[in-house]
Amino acid sequence: MSSVPASAFLALALILFCIGLYGALTKRNTVIVLISIELMLNAVNINLVTFSKYGLNPSITGQIFALFTISVAAAEAAVGLAILISLYRAKKTVNIDEMDIMKH
Amino acid sequence: MGLSTKTGRCQALLGFDKIRVVPGTARRGIVIMMENAWLIPLFPLLSFLILLLFGKRLKEASAYVGILFTLASLVYSILVLFERFSEPTYGTNFEWLTIGDIHLTAGFEVNQLNALMLVIVSLVSFLVHTYSKGYMNGDERFPVFYAYLGLFTFAMLGLVISPNLLQTYIFWELVGVGSFLLIGFYFYKEEAKAAAKKAFIMTRIGDVGLFIGMILLFWQTKSFEYSEIFKAVDAGAVSGTMITLTAILIFIGAVGKSGQFPLHTWLPDAMEGPTPVSALIHAATMVAAGVYLVAALFPLFQASKTALLTIAVIGAFTAIFAASIGLVQTDIKRVLAYSTVSQLGYMMLALGSAGYVAGVFHLMTHAFFKALLFLAAGSVIHAVHTQNIEEMGGLWKKLKFTGPLFLIGTLSISGVPLFSGFFSKDEILAAAWEGGHPILFFLALIAAFMTAFYMFRLFFMVFTGKPRTEMKNVHESPANMTYPMMLLGVLAIVAGYVNTPWFGSFLGDWLVDGNPRLGHAHVEGPIWIMIAATVVSLLGIFMAYLMYYKRSLARNWLSGTGDTLHTILTNKYYVDEFYQLTVIAFTKGLSYFLRFIDVFLVEGLVKGVVGIVQGLGRTGSRMQSGQVQTYGAVAFIGLALLAVIYALTGGYLR
């Protein structure tokens, strides 16, 4: 039994998620945007792990989900960075404002 | 109308099946003529239609079509009149239009006034048709002229035979159109165009008064039918103010049509039309329609002292006002036009002084002598090709028929004893003295003096003295122009004897027969009135004789050296200019102001709408920046908005 209520973990996760979101939506350096997204994923993981412990049927599944998320996040980070580098080669910038080839 | 039974639509469509006799007149003798009196207006209509369709092919022969059909009307009218002497009023109606429970009817009615008017109108119309054959000879739009004449005659006959206000209004407008078309007959002349437009619009101002009055009266009495209206008024179903209001509004219509002050200015301008038209429309028939309307609705007017007084005052004022302008005009037709306005004022004065018989009587005699004067003037113009009396003179010898005929007309209008105008004018003066106001009586007396003066001024300037300009080829008009004038000349002398203080007031007795509301058949005025009238007219003639025949009096004898008065009179008291500066300027100003609104405010609104749409489009296209982050931000803000709304209003989260 923990003396920390589940809502405290959830609140922490919310705060981290919001920070990540803010970073993802406002930062102009693409690397930082990617990092912010990782932060958001982390916040989600906290939730998963929290729910694996709390609730009527605590189970290990939540932790397993967190593990999967981490691995997918790792893969995403790798691919994201690869894309970033190849974009950088093409445009010589990592400024997200200048990446607007979707418009054309 | 007023028939409140609900009828099915099938019946409404069959129309003529519903002919019925006006209540109270059900006593039927053998009234074959009156039964079919509706044919009278149809003859000229037929003439109009035939000439409209085949006029081009008929060419000069179209005159015969017109003459023939109006002759048919005339004959029929006379027959109807004679039948009416012995039979009671006859009328029928059929359903014209159904509005819910309201059934509006159309029909015709032959009462004394109508029968008399039918004869006057068809007679003058027939004579003018005949006269025009010569006068309009050679005009390339000859058939059109006759077509228009037919249209006008149709409308005028329809007007006088109408049994209800609505139908009266309908024909009232149609005569307006006939008049409009004929004034503008020489359409390529700018003056004719302006005059036609002015005539139509000014009379329409009056018509709107009639329109409002008619509708208000309808909602008060639930009927347009004359008989129903009088019944309601007698029964006291209409409040006093309402009677006064509607009566005055209807009178405004009469003011417009009869050229009473302040809507008189179109009538002199209407002289731009061909002269026979002036004789037919702007002297004998249409302009008298205003008088006819007041006469037809006389019981209504009689129920309101205020309305009667208004009529009397406007009539008297117009009489003297127009007469004073007539003193100085130099255009032969304009002098006659102002004299018409003045004489119409006389009739109004008579009606306003409760002199029903006097008004109608003068209407009749005036129709004859004024038509005669106009036709004679037309004959003069035909001969000398000018309308300016300053350029005429000494035509007496050259125009063997026209001269004496014109003199007869002049004597008659001046009120010289034994001519028709004398009797009717005397009748009016007596009525004004008895029923009106002394001031109005004296105004009328002065107007009579002026009339005598300017009419003889005209006569002397045109027919006596020496020609003031060189005139060649002056010849008497052809027979088909002189015969109508002769007939009118005879009538101008004898028409007065149907109602005299000496030989009995036959006309008056007949007119008011069975209708006590219309007042006395004959107003017995003091004997000095007749003497005064005679003296006044002879004085006028004498002064004109001195100034324009003997030339023993200088022409500016009256106005003195200062010509201010003369200038004012020549410029017709600047009424036209006044309207130009006020009403027209105001209308124009308002129009431009509204255009300002239209261009700036309303168009601004449009620009605003267009701007918003374009702005939205532009924003939308700017939003498509290709920047994923922005898209994400927008999408997220939307999501957040939804989440907040749900959280606040309670949704899945609660």
Added chain:
Amino acid sequence: MNLHWILSILVFSPLLGIVVLALLPKTQEKVIKAVGLLATVPALLLALAAYLHFQWGKDLADFAVSVPWIQFRGMGTQEPVFSVYYELGMSGFQMLLVVLTAVVATLSAIAAAKFVKKEWKGYFMLFLLLETGMLGVFTAENLILFFIFFEITLIPTFFLIGKWGYFEREKAAYSFLIYNGLGSAVLLIVIMILFGKTGTTNIDLLTQMMADPNVPLSSDLKLGLLIALLIAFGVKLPIFPLHSWMLKVHVQAPPSVVMIHSGILLKIGAYGLIRFGMGIFPEQFKTLATLIAVLGVINLLYGAFLAFIQTDFKMVLAYSSISHMGIVLIGLAAMNEAGVQGAIFQVVSHGLISALLFFLVGVLYERTDTSLIENLGGMAKGMPIAAGFLLAGALASLGLPGMSGFVSEFMAFLGLFKELPWVAAVGTIGIIMTAAYLLRAVLGMTYGKAHREFTGVLDLKGVEFVPVVVLMLLIVLIGVYPSVLSAPLQTTLETIMLGIGG
């Protein structure tokens, strides 16, 4: 006899013409014109047949058709929750408008064959689509169907103006589309609210439901819906200050389209106001009556005063349309038989008169390349017949008795004088102004000294007589014997009056 299919044929018969036209090569000018003209004839014949059907004393309800069309089923229920029917029907009022539409459409096709100078194929295809839309609008018994037809009229009109119009045609087409698009958006909102709240879009059913106090619609909502309808149809009518698109259209669109536009399309606004505004929300209409009367008088006077100073005859006619639609509003605001009947008469009568006048404008423009009053001065010398008809048309328009304009004007004012005499009295100034501006314009064009030589300019000839004479005869017929219109209207009027009285 089974007559249910007649209305569908009537409405969709022009589409057959489109199919035939689509198969024709572009270059066959004469054939295209003939097909375009002929395709309007079946609708005309059927419309006249419907009129005769009525005159023979039979019931117009014979034509009604109702077939299930679109249904939304709720989850797990067998009964459809919302269902839309394909419903066409005809009352006397609708029949008159259908006849008017069919007549004007055929005459407009004649005008188009005469005046349209290019791409007849596209023109006639769009034109026929437009006719289907208009016929559908007047026969739809169901708001959704009505809306669909309403939209169908928009698109072809947009292209007809934008492609075949005069100099600033595109601007006019866009302002037409934007305004009417906004109007129909508002209309859609109203329809959807009604549908959602009541579960039906059948007009008669809605009328009954609104009279029923148990239906869960607050009177505030009803008032709001009515105001929205007033805006939606006010754009179409148009009501001041929503009118400026209409001026552009009248000036820029080709005459044959303006005949349709001024003759029929504007009338959709009036039809909608009468059928939906007054029919469905009678009580709320009553509360707004004074406002509508004032709007009507404003329309009447505003249009009249502005028409008074225009230099282009087309503008005069455009403003005169605004002015005359004011009379429709005046009649409606009276809320009694006379007024409503006057409004309906005005709808029909103005349709005929403006079609006539715009046809003549087309004739003049074709021959002289101008519609400026000044430039045309004195044309009666060169083309007396056209001038005569122009004058007659103007007289009809200014409400000369004996022609249709008078009857409607008279009844509208008769109605309003009973309810709001002062407003009506102000409105009568409009009667004078109408005479003033029309005579100013028409006499300016026909009378007076000729400013130019009209030699070599041909008068009306040949097939051009057909529209002019037909329209003129109809105008005079209605003016002389108004029962041809009033008889079919009695049932419609009774229904409306029942709603107002109850």
Added chain:
Amino acid sequence: MTFSGEFLAFMGLALVAIIGGVLLLNLTKVVHMVVALIFTFVAIAGIYVLLSAEFVAAVQILIYSGAITIIMLFGIMLTKHDDESEPKTGKWRKLLVFLGIAGFAFAVYIGIYNFNIVQVPTTLHENNTMQIGKALYSKYIIPFELTSALLLVALVGSIILAKNEKKEGDSE
């Protein structure tokens, strides 16, 4: 609620995590940001421990604090740029995004606030790694294998994407 050691630990870790996050947002140099984020990641690992998830905590440190951060640093270095951070984004957008996030946070917070979760004794902390292993290799074997495939694809994909263009051009 008592101020137990566990609670204090949670507070401390949470504080570190949040401070790390805030620094991420506010520092100017990119490298500094990444470093600040390492604190957050490590603190989150601590949180996992508190939640009886030792293995996840270990993985967190390995993958996030280790691998991902390093990759990011590589990314920063490879994409040679002024390590001074970017010109500012539009104020309005920042404000709007901030408001949006605040609203979102508010909405979710209401959810959390009203969320009543029961707590029952668990055995997650006993042989945590073994439990995970058992579950992973029995019940979740297919996702597990799919994950490996995913990682492989990601690996290959990254290499191809990041490969030098010239070489790419040569090979073609």
